[in-house]
Amino acid sequence: MFTGIIEEIGVVESIEHGDGDARLTVRGPLVVSDARPGDSIAVSGVCLTVTDLPGDGTFGADVMPESLRRTALGDLEPGSPVNLERALAVGGRYGGHVVQGHVDGVGSILRRTPGPRWDEVEIALDPELARYVAEKGSIAVSGISLTVTHVGDDSFGVSLIPTTLEATTLGRLGAGDRVNLEVDVLAKYTERLLTTAGVLR
Template sequence: MFTGIVEEIGTVEAIEHRGEGLDARLQVRGPLVVSDARLGDSISVSGVCLTVTELPGDGTFSADVMPETLRRSALEDVGVTSPVNLERALPVGGRYGGHVVQGHVDGVGTILSRSPGPRWDDVEIGLAPELARYVAEKGSIAVSGISLTVTHVTDDSFGVSLIPTTLEATTLGTLAPGARVNLEVDVLAKYTERLLSTAGVLR
């Protein structure tokens, strides 16, 4: 489990496409997140939970990305030198600063617009209507692994405000309209819908 509090911006060092391009292996530089990493550990890469498969000892780690992950996330857009948000899994007893983030991407959104303010940016992000029903004003959503508070929501978009720390310490600080981002809605909303539907409350 993650919290959506990005620890550092990493860099994609290499991409190896395998299996006729259906899956890939990423090598990512992230000195902080690998400082205590072990093989088999989970690291969130721009909101996608990946398993560490190699630790060369040079400040990088490798992880395999399955075809399902590439289909459902914006990781297929990254290339060598691409920046990515990195977060280690939450340790037992760790500080819980964001919200429950599983690293299981629900879909891909698109930055529609950004409006700079005196010390913040207001960003509008488009998403599929089937995901929008899980998004609530003042609720939480993970955007490329970043825990953010929703400022407003429509049938096919939502807004967030980015504080200076988010602008400086995550990839959202530089993404322009048209860029794709990974979205993970609040898992509590999905479980609530599932429980109500199986109980016959929702039809």
């Protein structure tokens, strides 16, 4: 489990595409400082398992076909920046919200409006996901825990504070760029329970 508080911006060293899958090597000195094979690291919001630790500040991970279909990881190329977060340690600070690293879909940035010290960003999403997004609720955008400022039928807005602009990849993205979206899992569980109980149909 993750919290959506990004620890560092990593860099893709290489991505090798196979028969529907991919092999990713990412440079992230902080997140590999105590990593072991089998550990989980969220790469721009996608939970990946560490398979290799060469000892040079990088780690390797396999990306399955499902992840390539459901996320924007397939857009990556050598040199691409990525948001990195280690799995939450027991007893660690819980500064964001419940983030599983299980991406629900890909959105795209519609526009960003700079403010004096912040940016307002509008992001398009699949209408099927919009029902899980609520004003003042939480959403993970490329692994970043953000508060929703408003929501429509097929888009939502977020405000990016200076720290988010500086410490995550969202400070570098513009209109048309794709982002990974993970809606609040509590909303999905609530819908499932109410549907099973016959309250929703």
